Amino acid sequence: MKTISRLRYFIYLSILFVGCTTGKNALQKGDYDAAVSKAVDRLRSSPQNKDAMAVLPQAFDLAIKTHLRKIDEAKVSADALKWETILYNYQRINQLSDEVNSCPSCLNLVPNPPKYVKAAEDSKYQAAEARYLLGERALRENNRQSAKTAYNHFLKAESFYPSLKGIKDKIDDAYWAAVLKVVVQPAIINSNTYKLSNDYFQQQVNNYLANYRGNTFVRFYSEAEANKQKIRADQLLELRFDDFVVGQTYVKERVEKLKRDSVVIGESRRGKIYGTVTATYSIFEKQVSSSGLLNYAVIDLNTNKVLRNQKLAGTYVWVDNWASFKGDERALDKQQYALTRKREVLPPPPGNLFVEFTKPIYTQLIDQINSFYSRY
Template structure:
């Protein structure tokens, strides 16, 4: 127990020594804020720590002067966003004040560290004012890119000063001016027989479009939505199954001559078991039913009818089955071969099910292509 207590004591002492050294090092490197924070932490754990008591007043004085100097420089700057810099420095000063006030020892060493509450509020207001003015100018340019930049500026203004003028309303205006509206036409398939199967693909597309969140400035609409909401789209997305083949069947037969030696083929009283060679002919049938198709994806400008992007997405699904038959002695077959001979030819899925299967890889490609293309908007 004595050894354990002594070990804990030295470990605690080592932590305090390293901590104070770290605070001193931060001061020497000009990291005044970090030096204040570390010194306060050490004083909370060890109120009589001499090193921390020496470091703290000096570190705080230098931090205060450094922030006030940078505030004065920013005020004289021509940087349009200078009030955000000024706000940041006032907030850091207030944080240092709060840290010092959280320790009685630190308070005695640095009594009444100033807090710049009014200055923070004034800086927030002026930062919001600047962002709002930038947003108004960009919104008046009447184009998507500028409207998008305006939205971000209004968003910043709202962050700094939520009640600044009509900033929330301007955010909405900028957002809807920046949004790319895309109408998605129903997926077309040139076959009445597969219209029901196509509904599965259509449902997947609808679900993806309605839940799309990769880019908040892109919204997909169905034709019914654009009509009901009287939306004038920017782009049109057209999807067509141009070419597809369902249920192409291929059957391949492989014939193998089998034999196995040293197989018991009989028994006599005189000689006992009789060994010999057994033979068989194994016919293995491999059946493949292939279904494939091409989806044409075309994106064009609604106003000019000009094609922006065009691509064909392929998809294939192959259903497979194997079975076998034999002639001769079954003892020439392995267990696996014999098992195959007991299987019977299976019927492939119905054509409508095969159609659904080959569209699955097409859907995966479609999602990737749409996500990549509209990410730039």
């Protein structure tokens, strides 16, 4: 019984496999394009396959009629984008015909498959013209959102017909009408001592914003760039260090009593003498802490409204360790002894410490900018 069941299962799979590869199942489901493609593929490898030979002429005829019907329906519709539907269907007919032409045995079953090359080219032009008109209409609404819509229409028009007159200028016009222009004010700090370190922080921010790709429709400018290019900015991004402390120093000492047994402390006639050695071990840890607060604000220059105002905190702690001992050094392990050979070192210069605590602030700032401007 098991053998019969398995045989039936494999027969079923074989029938199913043949039906799929010849396009018979696709034809029965009304997917005529797929039926043509599967039948052509089958006939390329097996030119005398009866199922595929039966499927191809019927599926091809139904596929062409279906696409031509959709073309006729689209031509009389009021859809502004109807030419894209028409173009798609002409392209599908041409693709199906190319598939048949690439299979010698298929041409015996479907001689002279039709091609609509000129009709497809004309449809491309008509589709591009329709997108161009929609783009112009959206651009006349004179706001950023409609300019973005116009930009996408013009890009689509160019993809259909790259040589369409004036299309590149229209794309450019729409893009700049859609772009949100943001001027970035240099980070303010009330300290000449840390001016160079602050300039380094500002340069890092400027470099990121100069290469910003988070949103196509947002561009950042320094104040100098905006003035030079006569940019009429939409927003101002303000940065200001409200508060910071550099180089707060803390030194901690921890004392441990060390003891080690079974250490050779001498010799006698009978051999080595073992005993216990001890030491007082002092561990020193110096921490130099630096921290600050950056105020980050976004202001709408058309309304003077504050759109975002946040304080971003950053901290950097430099740490140094060394040790000393009194007593027998044999009470110390290797790591403990190595630390006693180390001497106290000077912390980095204040300017370097300033840069270090601004690094986490920079990371937070970039995250905030990416999040805020993703909505535009």
